[in-house]
Amino acid sequence: MSAPALALATDSTAGTRTTSDRLELLQALIAGPSFDPVLRPDVIRVPRDYPVYGWRCGVPGCERSRDTWRDYCCGHAAQWSQFQREGRDIVAFLKDAVPLKPRGGRHLGNCVFCPEVPAYSGNSLCFLHSAALVKWSAFQRRNGRPDDYELWAARQEPLPRLDECLVPSCPEGAGHYIGLCPYHLLRYTREGRPGNAKAIHQRPRRGAPATFTVNYVDQAAFRGWCAKATPAGRTDGVLSLRGLRPLARAEVKWVLHRHAQGPAEGAHWPISVVQRLVTECQRQEINSLADLGAVRRIMGGAISGSLLR
């Protein structure tokens, strides 16, 4: 079945019948059996090898994500450029290229001590356990003792379960007691900690679980910062549509679905670029993609042409 082409709603100010009709129609199409289930949730997680939105580096076995608009990761793209300058061909490049491991922690499974919490780094520990291990190791070394991981691990217990990151558009779980994921915690710190949210750790009495409270100088300022924060610009195929208005959210899903069914040649859309568009839509609080003047600037001619057709 070929999908119908839909014109985008153009009036962002009026709650018109046309807009509600469009939303209902799109929601029905998205819920339908022919719609790609990968693109259905509000947090879309695209597999590495997905045909149009895949993000695997073109070098076989390389685990890094590809550069925006390029076929290889940052390292291999530079290497391929060097090969081209030297007049060598793609066969020689692929023969020479060594698969690389990502430096950043992505798709690392869950914490070995907190089974429901995603691992933060390559050591299979959540953000808090990872920080605790670093502290403990440094302390042991300062005192001239071996930082034996097994010794430390034997004393670890699951930490209190944390909810989702307080940034509404963020698809990650909170990694810190103040309620932010590690990425947003760092950004919060860099932006001067509005509201000055601080975790107070009550050390456990013998045999009792640890408890935590959060203190604020200005809780409203903290919540305001969370509401305005944008999602991370990730390169691992995660696209968060949270925070978008319903029609724009449905339009993005529909456009992604339609594009994935189109001709394959020249059709690669980097998910990181789509996330930038979504973030801009969220920032401008737009109703429909047609309201977004920045579509062309952000997405380039190829994508904006498809969106606005």
Place this chain on the structure above:
DNA sequence: ACTAAGTGATAAGGCGGAGT
């Protein structure tokens, strides 16, 4: 297409506070 500058992600260490 290329490159320089900027940003993000991870790791490490210092300091002070607080429980044992």
Place this chain on the structure above:
DNA sequence: ACTCCGCCTTATCACTTAGT
């Protein structure tokens, strides 16, 4: 005194963005 934690800063490399 010992131990552990929160908070902060810094370093480094990976990755993104903007300009040409």
